[in-house]
Amino acid sequence: NAGVTQTPKFRVLKTGQSMTLLCAQDMNHEYMYWYRQDPGMGLRLIHYSVGEGTTAKGEVPDGYNVSRLKKQNFLLGLESAAPSQTSVYFCASSYVTGTASTNEKLFFGSGTQLSVL
């Protein structure tokens, strides 16, 4: 069972270049998230999706775009990369049910280390 898979694992970009990070999950989860993690900052939410075809902004969405064309995939795009976007990016997925006894549990990928020069 692969869980949450992120590609690529590492990437170096020059300022102004664009790229797309791919997140794929095989658990049939409805919710998917993109976080970034910087030293001493914890994880900050960039964008999230509560279902196929829907996306929403998180805490730090500027400079990023996302798409959820298929339930299992969540793409994070950088249209014009900036050095401030150097970070480790984590994708996560989760599910919820209709029962009150269930709470959300996030499953994370192993991350993408992105450097923008």
Added chain:
Amino acid sequence: LAKTTQPISMDSYEGQEVNITCSHNNIATNDYITWYQQFPSQGPRFIIQGYKTKVTNEVASLFIPADRKSSTLSLPRVSLSDTAVYYCLVAPLKTAYSGAGSYQLTFGKGTKLSVIP
């Protein structure tokens, strides 16, 4: 979401029991407490979740006093492999009826646990 406060770092020797306390003075009646563990170069991993009193699983125990204004993650007989960052989160139940974007989990800076041989 309730604000949480936890120590920035802790050191422990192998074989000792480690207790990490999280303060959440403004926890709401329907909030649950969840702990995640993050190893270097990996995404966070769910450890344990509870509402009140004590919860135990194969990895850790979670102690929650009656007033629920704090919680303590207990790791029995730690080993070097327990060196990680531990995050405390407080959030209400999310169900399929919560509505899109009802809230999104935010991870703070966590507690960096270093286990010393």
